[in-house]
Amino acid sequence: MKRSKEVALVLIASASLAACGPDTQETRREVYSSRDKCVEDWGSDKCEEQAGGGYWGPHYYFYGGRTYFFPRGRDNAVPAGKDVRFSGVPQGTRSPRSLGTITSTHVVRGGFGRTGSYHGSGS
Amino acid sequence: MKRISIDRRPNWQEKLEDIGFTFHSLDGVYWNEGICYEFTAEEIDWIEAVTGEMDRLCLEAVAYVMEKDLLEKVGVPWRHKDFIRESWKRSDRSLYGRFDFFFDGDELKLLEYNADTPTSLIESSVAQWMWLEDVFPRHDQFNSIHEKLTAAFRDIGRSMPGKTPFYFTCVQDHEEDFVNVEYLRDVALQAGLDARHLFIEDIGCSREVGRFYDLEGGEIRYLFKLYPWEWMLNDEFADSVPESGMTLFEPPWKMVLSSKGILPILWEMYPDHENLLPSYFDASRFRGSYVRKPLFSREGANIFYRRRFGRSLQTEGTYGTEGSIFQELKELPCFEGNYAAIGSWIISGEAAGIGVREDDTPITRNTSRFVPHYFKT
Numbered sequence: 001m002k003r004s005k006e007v008a009l010v011l012i013a014s015a016s017l018a019a020c021g022p023d024t025q026e027t028r029r030e031v032y033s034s035r036d037k038c039v040e041d042w043g044s045d046k047c048e049e050q051a052g053g054g055y056w057g058p059h060y061y062f063y064g065g066r067t068y069f070f071p072r073g074r075d076n077a078v079p080a081g082k083d084v085r086f087s088g089v090p091q092g093t094r095s096p097r098s099l100g101t102i103t104s105t106h107v108v109r110g111g112f113g114r115t116g117s118y119h120g121s122g123s
Numbered sequence: 124m125k126r127i128s129i130d131r132r133p134n135w136q137e138k139l140e141d142i143g144f145t146f147h148s149l150d151g152v153y154w155n156e157g158i159c160y161e162f163t164a165e166e167i168d169w170i171e172a173v174t175g176e177m178d179r180l181c182l183e184a185v186a187y188v189m190e191k192d193l194l195e196k197v198g199v200p201w202r203h204k205d206f207i208r209e210s211w212k213r214s215d216r217s218l219y220g221r222f223d224f225f226f227d228g229d230e231l232k233l234l235e236y237n238a239d240t241p242t243s244l245i246e247s248s249v250a251q252w253m254w255l256e257d258v259f260p261r262h263d264q265f266n267s268i269h270e271k272l273t274a275a276f277r278d279i280g281r282s283m284p285g286k287t288p289f290y291f292t293c294v295q296d297h298e299e300d301f302v303n304v305e306y307l308r309d310v311a312l313q314a315g316l317d318a319r320h321l322f323i324e325d326i327g328c329s330r331e332v333g334r335f336y337d338l339e340g341g342e343i344r345y346l347f348k349l350y351p352w353e354w355m356l357n358d359e360f361a362d363s364v365p366e367s368g369m370t371l372f373e374p375p376w377k378m379v380l381s382s383k384g385i386l387p388i389l390w391e392m393y394p395d396h397e398n399l400l401p402s403y404f405d406a407s408r409f410r411g412s413y414v415r416k417p418l419f420s421r422e423g424a425n426i427f428y429r430r431r432f433g434r435s436l437q438t439e440g441t442y443g444t445e446g447s448i449f450q451e452l453k454e455l456p457c458f459e460g461n462y463a464a465i466g467s468w469i470i471s472g473e474a475a476g477i478g479v480r481e482d483d484t485p486i487t488r489n490t491s492r493f494v495p496h497y498f499k500t
Contacts, residue, residue: 011147027334027342059334059368061342062285070368076284105334107327111360112350113294119414120297120489121350122242123221123421 022051030057030086030098037097042072046071054099124228125161126458126494131256132156137200137307140391143305144250146298154246155492159211159258160463160479163463163500166228167265167477172397174467174474175233177222178222180396181236182390184189185211185379194202196404197384198418200446203356206365207375215374218275218347223487224465225400226457232400233389234453235416239373239381240351242299243466244268245306247478251495262497266476268468269310275471276314279345288341304349311347323350328360335360335367345370352378353419353445382453383448402450412452423488428452454485461486464496 030039031054038047038055046058048070060069060080067087068077080087089095132138139147147154162170168457188194189211194204225232227463248268255264271459283289293300293410304320310317319337327336336345346369348355355361356378364371379385386402393399406413411431419427424440430452431469456461461481470476482491 026340027332027336029332045458059332059342076287102329106329106331107340108330110324111328111329111363112326112355112358113322113324114355114359115357119424120242120300120352121239121240121294122300122303122489123237123351 018033026103027059027061029059029102030095031055031102032057032097033099041089041095041097042069042084047068056102057086057098065091124166124226124456124463126269126463127159128157130157130260130347132254137331138257138394141247142245142253143302144245145302146252149299150490152492153185153479154250155494158492159254160496162265162496164263164498164500166226167498169231170224170465170467170477171228171474173224174187174222174469175262175472177233177236177398177470178220178392178472178474180389181238181380181385184385184392184431186374186381187392188385188485192377193384193388197379197382197388198353199378199382203365203375203397206377209279210375211379212380215370215376216279216372217374217377218279218372219272219468219470219475220373220377220380222469224467225453225455226465231398232451232453233386233398234400235383236380236385237466240421241348241466241468242349243478243480244303245332245471246307246493247466247468247476248272248306251493252479254495255497259497263500264476264495264497268476271470271473271475272307272310272432273314276311278471280314280316283316283345286317287344289320289345289347290321290337290338290343291347291349292321292326295322295324300349302320304347307347310466323348326360330362330363333363333366335363336370345372348443351421352381364423382418383420384418384446386416386450387448400453401453402448404446404448406449409449409451414450414452415447416450417447418445421489422452423486423491426486428499436484436486440489455487457485461492464491472476 023060035047035055042057047055049055058069060067070077070078088090199207220238222236223234227235229393252266256421293304308318321337325338387404388398390402413429415427417425420442423438426438426440453462460486463479463481464487466478479488479494479496480491481494
């Protein structure tokens with residue numbers, strides 16, 4: 001079919017949509033001194049050795065009172081079940097096995113956009 | 124295909140601005156209100172069929188590039204080859220693209236494929252549709268862009284975990300890019316996505332965590348970027364992209380198709396195809412006229428027309444150091460001094476509609492005028 005049936009727009013005609021508040025999902029990772037401690041919290045296939053020493057657990061965030069984590073890099077987040085011991089760690093406290101938490105507050109900006117600073121990006 | 128002069132609609136500027144198309148008079152005339160193109164139904168069927176055929180050939184060409192390890196040949200930096208290759212292996216979903224065609228009623232030839240960051244979207248989708256309803260309500264238009272985009276975003280939404288935001292990004296201080304991205308965000312909102320805008324300069328990166336963030340600290344898992352892959356992979360954050368886990372539109376493998384290097388590869392794979400032009404990585408294959416196109420030039424920048432007879436042409440720009448390809452010169456059909464090219468949209472693998480751009484020169488540029496069309500059924 002070649003013909004359009006409708007071309008309604010909502011955003012441009014209704015600025016109120018932009019006022020919806022964002023549901024931020026700050027992502028974190030736990031840092032461990034040993035693989036065993038990390039595995040105890042997350043399971044055997046979810047811990048990553050760091051070049052500078054120590055182990056990192058998977059990326060996770062809290063949402064709606066639950067812990068969600070990313071089993072592997074590209075997978076979607078899944079709720080941490082009872083088999084994941086870290087799911088019992090309340091938001092705002094730290095796992096007794098973890099050395100610390102890395103959060104997305106260590107964020108730098110401006111690393112995109114420089115190559116195209118003299119152009120529009122369209123073609 | 125005919126070029127027709129018609130009366131301008133009263134208040135046409137207001138009508139365009141009401142849908143967010145604010146740059147209608149950029150550089151004097153961008154939306155050419157008093158002109159249109161008429162096609163026959165047979166011509167439209169032909170363009171639709173060839174658009175689908177070109178999409179099929181291009182996907183086969185990407186597979187060929189991967190198999191023969193030609194990524195560097197088409198301009199992919201060696202250190203990002205695995206990233207591009209993995210994206211293709213995963214079959215990362217593509218949203219859209221636009222083929223630019225030579226068409227004169229007798230021949231239909233692919234000039235190039237804007238596979239990564241095609242623009243002129245709101246004018247093709249909404250503006251010319253509203254024009255048709257005002258001016259030729261009894262005629263038809265090859266245009267189901269809006270519906271196909273909506274369906275594509277609905278489909279993408281079904282594959283996303285609930286409540287995950289989908290970000291739309293472009294560079295700051297560029298009105299046309301912003302309007303294109305806001306139009307897409309509008310469609311995504313209608314499709315039920317939590318669609319949010321974020322300028323690309325505002326994207327945050329945590330190297331410790333290896334993820335990207337919005338201004339409130341929310342992680343970016345889904346990102347539509349109106350920002351070319353070859354720029355993104357040249358920026359400071361480039362090395363964090365592959366491990367970030369972000370799902371990106373267009374996907375990384377589309378960088379292969381957005382390179383003009385795909386044109387000689389298509390010609391090598393399908394020599395003498397009736398809808399392709401002879402193209403090579405080497406100018407010596409031509410004895411007469413040819414066009415030189417940088418691998419990643421955009422909007423007609425740094426194009427060189429070498430005419431065997433007559434004056435050669437060259438446009439300005441900052442591209443070309445990345446290498447070039449050479450294509451047989453096929454000068455656009457000229458209607459009363461206006462050279463017209465067809466932009467044909469492909470959305471989720473289906474031909475979705477066309478827009479016509481015309482220029483005073485044979486090279487279509489960012490200032491080339493957009494002209495609406497209709498066809499008689």
